[in-house]
Amino acid sequence: MKDINYAKVVVKGSPISKSNFKLFNSSNRAILPYNSGKYHDRYALYEEEIAYECRVQNPSVTLTEALIAVLKVYYKSEKRHPDTNNITKSILDGVEKSGLIINDAQVRRLIIEEFYDKENPRFELELFGESSYAMDYKIVKLEEKQPIINYEPPSNKKNKTLDSYSASGLCKEFSPGDNNLSSSKGSKQICELCLKEVSKDNIMSCNKGKTLICKSCFKKLF
Template sequence: MNSNYAKIIVKGSPITKSNFKLFNAQGRAILPKNSGLYHDRYAIYEEQIALEARAQNPNVIFTESLIAVLKVYYKSEKRHPDTINITKSIFDGIEKSGIIINDVQIRKIITEEYYDKENPRFELELYAESCYSLDFSIKEKEIKGTPVIFKPSINSQQKNVKKTPSQKTSASSTNVCAICSKPLKEGDYISADNGKTLICKSCFKKAF
């Protein structure tokens, strides 16, 4: 049945898969879900979103363009995924639920970040664009608040430091497989999570 509004609430700490990518021998990105490894959680989370979305909105199918309001509640204010990347993981799950045909239908979106240590979750509201419009405004505060300051992460600082050829050789010689812990040879491994996770091709073939 068509609808002009839906609300979806999925409990649990929101996660993103944008920084964790594995590629098969053909160079195609894959998202394993039954390898028994840590990164299975991304595919499992996507399926959880699909099941919850469908259960909370039975028979709802949006076929037109949509306005989305997404509120993400993290457990920790200091450690959580980038909110700008979280939407992809969520809408992939929403698309899988069948409530929307394709995430390209989301033409306007507002994303808000909150913190709830006891009840982390996301709340998503979808509005049919033929029935609703979106208005927002930004106003200067009469009473200024305390700035929320962000500092460069250690990883970003390390990326900006140029390594000498000898440093690169030394670093690569210490790499080991995340599964079997054996030293890795140049070109004989698969990298993921922006290079943080390395898996030898032998373990990769066994797992996937």
């Protein structure tokens, strides 16, 4: 068994997440079945695939020290894919099962990047030993603005979002006197996000009446 301080794993196919999957046996212990013939077998099979690729691509390698991880996830579709923040657990569980690492707690620093590749979905994971590598990153202001990628709530939640947040008390329908910070002109108010005049029946009073947001901008927040 050879100890080194770097490894790389590439697993082809659309990455999947088991973060929302829960199945328990008769003893109320969480299990991950792989041969039940059901749809949920895919979680365990994907974990086994990751473990296999780890061993094939890094034979006789075991990383025992604290690690820096760089994970690049390439999805087939920009609109339909798992939550990238949740997929890390699925991947590291497979890596741990392979024996490439001792425990996923070794990963003390993590960078995740999301990309799209319709023809070759995959993930690429690099592991760096902290005894030999350090993380150095920065965020820079773009000279040329890129197209904005906007996200919307799932289709089964689109019509519920506004009502649920209103019911929670975070935001409510505007009524005169709720807010003194936004200027008014007759029956219209100013949305503090888009700065447009909006009729009073199309505006929300948020943050305990301190903020006015038009319903159009409010929906874009969620």
